[in-house]
Amino acid sequence: MRETESRLVARRLARLHDELVDHAVPLPIDTAAGRLLLEEVDYARFPPVHEGRIPPYGAIVSFGTRPQWEKLSAPTKLMSDDIDLTLLRSLADGRSSFVVRGTGGKQGIVIFDRSLESEASAARLRAETGAFVVQRVRDGLVRVCGPDGVVSWEGVEWRFKPLAEQHAAQVRRVVPQLDAEVLAGLMELCVHWLSAGQVGATLVVALRGPARLLHYLDHSAATTPPPLSVACRDHFPALRSVLAQRDRAVLVDPDGTVAALDVGLSWSDRADRMVASVGGMRHTSARRFSFEEPDAVVFVVSQDGPATVFSDGTPVTEVRADPCLSGFPLARLSAVDPDRDGETTVTCPHCERVLLVDQTRFEDWDGGPERLPCPVCGTTLSLDAYRSAIRGVVKP
Amino acid sequence: MTCAHLDQIRPVRPNSRRCEECVAQGDGWVHLRMCLTCGIVACCDSSPNRHASAHHASAGHPIARSVEPGESWRWCYIDEELV
Ligand SMILES: [Zn+2]
Ligand SMILES: [Zn+2]
């Protein structure tokens, strides 16, 4: 019986392995520790059903030889190499209790005094431990937080969303004025708290002076909150709560302090003509407002998930969970920093914005220039290189 | 470890700005790589068809570079490292 069972498990793991490979799911399943990860994903996906109830589940898989006990700030940590894994797993609810495993065969259970069920908490736990966090949470969602991003299975397809911090680099290139901690906080808030919690939001961040002094704002319904900050993680639950009950924009000062809620955005007729309407109303207004206000950058989260950053009338980056295999243009960012030799600027003849461009050139390339639309006004630009990518507008 | 395949790099130029095999199949791609032995441009391993890896497997050409805008890193398929 036991032998049959282990053979079945082995066959199931092999099927899961092939499935993950076929769907280009970015998990390191072919490394030494990959086997552990595969076992935990398999268990999270097909836990034992008891009296018709499918239990939630959670595991922390360390890629070191032993679990990173010292990095886990939990009141209860029980190392139990001699306890049967099946029993250990039944103690792990994926919210506050987790099985912990390392490649050296070490295992145990860790119990927190708080829930770590949300994507935000799991991403934080991952960052603190450097381990993979595998969970089966509400509605059978299976989620793996790893160093590259969040892999999820909702019953139909495998999806992948890069970590917020990877997108911060894109923003930093065109908005170097933004404080690094404020940027990191905003990216985490937008991607792992608001987007993951299906909360739509618009956050306007001033780059130089007080946010209230920006010109294209309507303060008629504005309110002032207590001194909350987008650079302070402890404030995120409160910010998520207030944003879930608001439609208008939030103003943020250069140091991350939330200066006002319920602020309206406006723009001139010129912005109406120059900046095309793309996406929903929230996106179009953020984009047109950012065209008018080079001293601000706007973070927009739409209720259905994607988080976009607008600066000078262009989207600088968009973070979204894309299906792993089909058409995922932004899901995998380049792991390597851009080559400074390929960096140049081009001025759009129509909107007159100076654009930051990355290029790859070959001396004897004879395929002609590349034609790309200006990300602000849509005018076709002819760029004399083998390949070009416009990253955004250089701030005046 | 140093890559012993650098001598197979030729002064090539890209044959296209697209992954021609993907275009022929009507598929899309994520990033493009160019074979540094023959100049063929093909899609990366994050793309559904992984034509650049397939080219290495069939032609045996060891090193490809990224031709994404602003990227110039090179990858040896045999040593599995940046070279
Ligand atoms: Zn333009
Ligand atoms: Zn291809």
Ligand SMILES: [Zn+2]
């Ligand atoms: Zn070749």
